[in-house]
Amino acid sequence: MATLCRPAVAVPEHIITMEDTLDLARSIHGEHPQLDLALRLIGNTGVQTRHLVQPIEDTLKHPGLTVRNARYEMEAKARMPDVIQQALDHADLTAADIDMIVYVSCTGFMMPSMTAWLINTMGFRSETRQLPIAQLGCAGGSAAINRAHDFCTAYPQANVLIAACEFCSLLYQPTDLGVGNLLSNGLFGDALAAAVVRGDGGEGVRLAQNSSRLIPDTEEWISYAVKDTGFHFLLDKRVPGTMAVLAPAMRDMAEPHGWDIADLDFYIVHAGGPRILDDLGKYLHLPPDTFRYSRATLTERGNIASVVVFDALERFFQDGGAVHEARGLIAGFGPGITAELSLGTWATAAHAADPSTAQNTMAVELHVILPTAREGQRSDADVELA
16 A cells, blocks of 8 residues: 655745745835735734745846746756655655656746656656646645555555645746735745655555545636736635535545544645634634644745645654554645545554555545556635635
């Protein structure tokens, strides 16, 4: 049974604090008619520090999409290999052991994908499968875990590397003055992560079931407007209300297997802001401390898009993880509105090498099997994301 091993996470060296952000908003947008509202929303995010891939004075400039995307590619290539090597070490594997690379990013564009560069640069085999995920936004990290799980279900001895790179600061748009955009300027941060899903063995989350849920007719609630100046982030005030729909979807996923989604041992959840976590806790009747790892990520690093679930999971590892066979949830939410959900049990190092422990107490009922398995192997004044 596939196991999501300990992630590696890295953040750039440039730091901006909440106080810095508020001061910049006052100085740059002092005449904005809704400045007080924007300041309140930024303050409500709870984001105390964020990491940026370049100094703030460079971040605030807009040299054009060509220069920005070149910066994205340069920084990704410079920073990603070390993170990937750490993740391989955590999984006790080498590049030659990897059968597929899933690369996740919604903040820059490369074609060929970063996966091709990694294969050519880091010693991965030339037959390594490539799966870039670019348009699921913050849900991309959880989607990558689920697609890795699918692949390892089709190929039980396979190993999948997930790499996520998000430089949200490169999307800063100085001419966008909507309150939702001003909020995003104080919410998003930059980070990179990598993790291995092992088809056999490994310590971490032994993946048992995954699911995807899209809320109909919500495509415009989180989106990019693609313009000459690049990607412009758009956010609708109705986004926080999606937990009223997604919380029952989580229950529906778990109940056929005899699990109560409100009575698990650990929760690794991506959230755009604290209100999402508050509402999820409310609808699932869970105490605020339930999502402490996600809250810590938000406080110390901001919303780091697809990297959030890996950062929260790494914090869980740092905290000692869980007892063997403890039950948990991994969840990510993003454009669509899309939820990517995983259920699994904790596998400790002492049990990871014992094949007899690979049988989970939950029956696996995978709803989406890869075809190859049969071969055998909008932004306004009422935005309250925060």
